[in-house]
Amino acid sequence: xxxxxKGGERAIxxxxxxxxxxxxxxxxxxxxxxxxxxxxxxLAVDRVMTExxxxxxxxxxxxxxxARGDMIEAIFLLRAFRATLPRFGxxxxxxxAQMQVRRRVSSTFKDMPGGQVLGATFDYxxxxxxxxxxxxxxxxxxxxxxxxxxxxxxxxTDILGRxxxxxxxxxxxxxxxxxxxxxxxxxxPADRDLRLxxxxxxxxxxxxxxxxxxxxxxxxxxxxxxxIRVGEVSVEFVPEDLGFAVPLGSITLTECQMVNQFKGSxxxxxxxxxxxxxxxxxSERKVMSMALVDRALRARELGEDVKAPAQDEEFVLSHSDxxxxxxxxxxxKLPHYVDFQSELGLLRKLRKEFxxxxxxxxxxxxxxx
Amino acid sequence: xxxxxxxxxxxxxxTKRMIRRAILKAIAIPGYQVPFASREMPMPYGWxxxxxxxxxxxxGPDDRLKVIDQGSDDTTNAISIxxxxxxxxxxxxxxxxxxxxxxxxxxxxxxxQLGAHQVLxxxxxxxxxxxxxxxxxxxxxxxxxxxEYGLIHVKLYEDIARFxxxxxxxxxxxxxNARYVMDPSPTPKFDNPKMDNCEALQLFGAGREKRIYAIPxxxxxxxxxxxxxxFEPYKHKACCALCNAADSYLDEIVTDDKGSRMFVCSxxxxxxxxxxxxxxxxxxxxxxxxxxxx
Numbered sequence: 001x002x003x004x005x006k007g008g009e010r011a012i013x014x015x016x017x018x019x020x021x022x023x024x025x026x027x028x029x030x031x032x033x034x035x036x037x038x039x040x041x042x043l044a045v046d047r048v049m050t051e052x053x054x055x056x057x058x059x060x061x062x063x064x065x066x067a068r069g070d071m072i073e074a075i076f077l078l079r080a081f082r083a084t085l086p087r088f089g090x091x092x093x094x095x096x097a098q099m100q101v102r103r104r105v106s107s108t109f110k111d112m113p114g115g116q117v118l119g120a121t122f123d124y125x126x127x128x129x130x131x132x133x134x135x136x137x138x139x140x141x142x143x144x145x146x147x148x149x150x151x152x153x154x155x156x157t158d159i160l161g162r163x164x165x166x167x168x169x170x171x172x173x174x175x176x177x178x179x180x181x182x183x184x185x186x187x188x189p190a191d192r193d194l195r196l197x198x199x200x201x202x203x204x205x206x207x208x209x210x211x212x213x214x215x216x217x218x219x220x221x222x223x224x225x226x227x228i229r230v231g232e233v234s235v236e237f238v239p240e241d242l243g244f245a246v247p248l249g250s251i252t253l254t255e256c257q258m259v260n261q262f263k264g265s266x267x268x269x270x271x272x273x274x275x276x277x278x279x280x281x282x283s284e285r286k287v288m289s290m291a292l293v294d295r296a297l298r299a300r301e302l303g304e305d306v307k308a309p310a311q312d313e314e315f316v317l318s319h320s321d322x323x324x325x326x327x328x329x330x331x332x333k334l335p336h337y338v339d340f341q342s343e344l345g346l347l348r349k350l351r352k353e354f355x356x357x358x359x360x361x362x363x364x365x366x367x368x369x
Numbered sequence: 370x371x372x373x374x375x376x377x378x379x380x381x382x383x384t385k386r387m388i389r390r391a392i393l394k395a396i397a398i399p400g401y402q403v404p405f406a407s408r409e410m411p412m413p414y415g416w417x418x419x420x421x422x423x424x425x426x427x428x429g430p431d432d433r434l435k436v437i438d439q440g441s442d443d444t445t446n447a448i449s450i451x452x453x454x455x456x457x458x459x460x461x462x463x464x465x466x467x468x469x470x471x472x473x474x475x476x477x478x479x480x481x482q483l484g485a486h487q488v489l490x491x492x493x494x495x496x497x498x499x500x501x502x503x504x505x506x507x508x509x510x511x512x513x514x515x516x517e518y519g520l521i522h523v524k525l526y527e528d529i530a531r532f533x534x535x536x537x538x539x540x541x542x543x544x545x546n547a548r549y550v551m552d553p554s555p556t557p558k559f560d561n562p563k564m565d566n567c568e569a570l571q572l573f574g575a576g577r578e579k580r581i582y583a584i585p586x587x588x589x590x591x592x593x594x595x596x597x598x599x600f601e602p603y604k605h606k607a608c609c610a611l612c613n614a615a616d617s618y619l620d621e622i623v624t625d626d627k628g629s630r631m632f633v634c635s636x637x638x639x640x641x642x643x644x645x646x647x648x649x650x651x652x653x654x655x656x657x658x659x660x661x662x663x
Contacts, residue, residue, distance in 0.1 A: 008445040009452075076413070083409040084375060185404040185579035188507045314505055324577045327414030328494070334416060334446050337620050338439045338476045338635055342538030342557040344621065345603060350532060 037061040046281025052078030101231040114153030156227040166272040202320030211292035219308030222261035258291035378425040378458040388426035395583035400545030407579040418576030420492035435469035440477035440635035478560040480639040483569035493575035498552040559603040565590040607632040610652035612643035
């Protein structure tokens, strides 16, 4: 007597309840608050906002809590929410030259207007586990709050640009509206605006690996970290009925301008070229990787050979999105009985034909019939 | 905090209009893959987001929705999608194929014949039938534009040369309206003949790959083959152990670790309807209905 398998609905409900229970963990341990996540796991929040393409610390913290610290799951939660938000317009282009800088380093000049601002960084810490953090630690107040020299802090690439040593930054073309990969499906070849959008929400680990591969010779582009800056930038919006820009608030950004070698061509003098990275919050690894990959993807435009994976735009852009990647990889968990049954049938047929042709039936074949 | 509020069938009306435009274009060019601005849905890519977006765009308050996965209404993902639309659209749902107006499916076409009042929505993982022969979208789009399908015929020919027959068991490519080669989604080739000259509208949604395509009613759908090696639909050598059907697609159930197996209909509604009509198979027991425990 066989009973058909059923009860999926109850199984799902029970699984959800169990998940909520496990997310909470030991109930004698105090629950983590969104403020705690936002303040003490701030770099996780920054990554979720960047790859989730939504600047909202509170919702990103909620996503991290709900996802039990699974970053890609948190990014997915934020993206799915973002997709439902109405869009009332586009902001004015932000101006990172006007950034309230908290950290700014250049590896190309020892000093330049505005100076180097080390700021808060892991860079020169010794990676020794700190037992003091096992309990509640109360670190010393910072002696001097890192503060940039007053006045504007020109971008290193602007300084190079004045002598024509670096290609000019592309200027806005009023004829060409900036694309939007969340509103149109990406097609190839893709222009740089679309490529940068794709990389901005692309998986940090994926971009890191691709960027690294260019350094190891797969599409080498001789990069220098022209400048990395972290700080606050104001966002302005022009409401149609008002006709002038009003500030909406400020956001924290990390920007990387990579300066890369270019040998020049028959028609163009040798000059430095640019790779660009931009992300929400403090996300230095992300913007540096992004800048390396951006530059690699400009191979076609600059007349370089497209040979390495990081230069292959269709390959890079089609696989950068971790929400898409994880969905398709993990969908293998879904039932595939029907297809598998077809394959079983085919395989048995092929094996039978093979056995008949060789006139030596295998024991497997008997079992299968 | 912005408390989330959602529209009827989840998607906002502008998004639905965008999807409907893509659907209309797809119907106008049978078998052609129309790019659309797929949204992030609250379920993972690869789990039916394309089908869900198509369903959300065509669903009206008076529709009766059926969702199947592997032919069954009771597989976990089918339940999850059905509950999603119950929650976000409040539409009536059914497991009955004949009573449904919209049927969303993954990997199967149910056994009962579709009527003109019905729409079948397929979930599609890889919409491009040429993808595993040519990974680049730029190339495959050109091949479709020029109807340059030699490559896929060579693949089928190589199967014949090597195995003596075409060795594709599911996602068996078809030519729609004598023009576009189309991926029928990973349905077993057993189901291919049902697509041909079907009374119902068939819509295909691929969310991750951002493509929608369609087979309008009464359109020819030809499984690719050769004159001397015609398309052979898959046939089971067994009957359903529950309803004794000899014409349905069967799932193989492993019943012990000694090699015992039995076969039952993959289409649960078809099987249950037949059992209610008094058909009995060799292993018949009335399936335990979930509603009793709800």
